[in-house]
Amino acid sequence: MKKLTLFASAFLLSLGSYAQQALWGGTNLVSPQINEDKTVTFRIHAPKASKVEIEGDFLPPTKVDTPFGPQDIPSRAPFKEGKNGVWEYTSSVLPSELYSYSLYVNDLKMPDPNNVYQNRDIATMTNIFLIGGGQADNYMVQEVPHGTVAKVWYSSPGLGMEARRMTVYTPAGYESSKKKYPVLYLLHGAGGDENAWTELGRAAQILDNLIAQGKAEPMIVVMPNGNGAQEAAPGEAPNSMVKPSFMNPKTMDGAIEKAFPDVMKYIEKNYRVYTDKNHRAIAGLSMGGFHSLYISAYYPNKFGYVGLFSAATSKQVNKGVTSDVYENLEDKLAVQFKNAPKLYWIGIGKTDFLYKDNMDFRKILDNNGYKYTYMETDGGHIWKNWRIYLTEFVPLLFK
Incomplete structure (x- = not known):
């Protein structure tokens, strides 16, 4: 029995070292949350952050000069810190479309850890979400x-x-x-x-x-x-x-x-x-x-x-x-x-x-x-x- 217990403990430790994040590392946060009024709420647990922002193609663009002339690029919007280190941002009402976004925590660009849906465009990874009821139904x-x-x-x-x-x-x-x-x-x-x-x-x-x-x-x-x-x-x-x-x-x-x-x-x-x-x-x-x-x-x-x-x-x-x-x-x-x-x-x-x-x-x-x-x-x-x-x-x- 003692050997069986030791084996089980060793197995769980081994499992944890390889699969713990996949099995138990998630949070209960929902992000993005598409609300009934077609606004979208984003959340991230970042208790040690001093600043959290979101960059997305649903935000008003910023115009920059490029080798190809002036171009629109996504702008950023700030999150607000709430209880227990959870930061939150809610968008304006968004029309039906497929949208892309990334998060910035203390100016470090990162994917939304609560959203597994991502696309690669050349060498850039971004999260995505869809709002139905129109163009995105296609x-x-x-x-x-x-x-x-x-x-x-x-x-x-x-x-x-x-x-x-x-x-x-x-x-x-x-x-x-x-x-x-x-x-x-x-x-x-x-x-x-x-x-x-x-x-x-x-x-x-x-x-x-x-x-x-x-x-x-x-x-x-x-x-x-x-x-x-x-x-x-x-x-x-x-x-x-x-x-x-x-x-x-x-x-x-x-x-x-x-x-x-x-x-x-x-x-x-x-x-x-x-x-x-x-x-x-x-x-x-x-x-x-x-x-x-x-x-x-x-x-x-x-x-x-x-x-x-x-x-x-x-x-x-x-x-x-x-x-x-x-x-x-x-x-x-x-x-x-x-x-x-x-x-x-x-x-x-x-x-x-x-x-x-x-x-x-x-x-x-x-x-x-x-x-x-x-x-x-x-x-x-x-x-x-x-x-x-x-x-x-x-x-x-x-x-």
Whole structure:
């Protein structure tokens, strides 16, 4: 009996050293707490703190100068200290949206210890929460049929790689059907990877919900890695546990654009998809918009639908790069619009640092009489806008 007691004690000590935090380290605090009036209360137990603040995209932005011009960045708001070292902050009434935030305790940035829901955007981790009753309903997991999200590996001779990874969404019912589907190729921005649109962009939830509501055609969505030197997202390929960076090699040098048929070849061989122009769409945000613009112009007969979300539209963003992909754009557009895409869609925020570039690009389209659909939103170069653009763009496809 004594030996059994000693064994049990040793086991509990061992368990505590490895798993105590996971099993017993939590608190009873709720943060964030979404209140009935759509205000949100945040709490943290920090008895030794002299100052606690919150930084979030639901707060009025602060304008700062950047190498790209004036930009809006999240501002901070102070917590108030209450009983037993619990600090608290309650927001104003917030509209329906997906929000991101971080905490600062004595100016040390940290995640909310009471909120396990986080996103990685390049090398920054932030907590998230959703407020329903409007736009964010598109981003929530609803009681609808769900599609499948797979991480697949393909060969890319164009990039000299035996294996690269991409994310593929197939709609509910794909596995049990025999029919063919149209394809949307959806591209991420600088610093992103093949995980960005599903994690930050809520692409799977958006597609599930729009398809279930009858607002969008069932489609396959392909989200490749647009960093030509990467096999896969940081930490998810051999020898890749490095700090993610904003700019990566072989991103805007023409390599991704020229090698894009490798992605299409894999999809058309391994999935039941239509292979004609009017059943293919390509869209992307920022750098991915740049890729979408130049891929669709370089291969003018492959895409019947093109979406540019806050796109980098000028080859000046990659000064010094020489590639036939980027040369004579107006000539390429003339060929592309001779048999015009069914939809050429442009979205940009009013305070986006790429706003002027987009206006200049629209002038080219206007001067040549090329038809396009344009959407302008508040805010800058932010995921809030790109999720909105996806919910607006997808229902227009394959009609």
